[in-house]
Amino acid sequence: MEDVKLVKNCQWGDMSYFWELYDRYIDKIFKFIYMKTSDRQIAEDICSDVFMKAYKKIWTLELKTEKSFQSWVYTIANNSVIDFYRTQKHNVDIDEVFNLWEDETVHADIDNKDKLNEVLELLNTFNKPHREIIMLRIWEDLSYKEISEITGASVDNCKKIVSRGLKTIQSNFVLLLLFIILL
Secondary structure (H helix, E strand, O other), X not given: OOHHXXXXXXXXXXXXXXXXXXXXXXXXXXHHHHHHHOOHHHHHHHHHHHHHHHHHHHHHOOOOOOOXXXXXXXXXXXXXHHHHHHOOOXXXXXXXXXXXXXXXXXXXXXXXXXXXXXXXXXXXXXXXXXXXXXXXXXXXXXXXXXXXXXXXXXXXXXXXXXXXXXXXXXXXXXXXXXXXXXX
């Protein structure tokens, strides 16, 4: 069943449909939170809170497109991570703790782990908003419209950031390959 129908059924009072939405998005949202916290327990706690908030507030969601629920739940997740860091007793810089999530299935798809590590290191050199937009597009496979809704950046700006980021990554790999060949 489409997200729109599931959400509408929830809004009409049958919350049993929420669990299908939960099953559809729990892994994605967990991975998204984990890549920002690098701590499994914290990610699990925040993820639980995200779906609890979504459950309680689903009746407020205005469905504009089929992807509205997905964008909405990612936005809740993003805001929850920001709230988590704001409430920390220690003065934590979100940029310092932002680490990329590495999934074994990603490694299985890439022949060379060293290349992946180079990409991860290079992505960590981008500023946080750009890094997040690139990761949402590449790792989470979200549309530019969804990324725009989550981050607040315009669709055109998201496209430019991803395009320029990928060009930077590609050019750095060309330089790295030339360096290796010359050695």
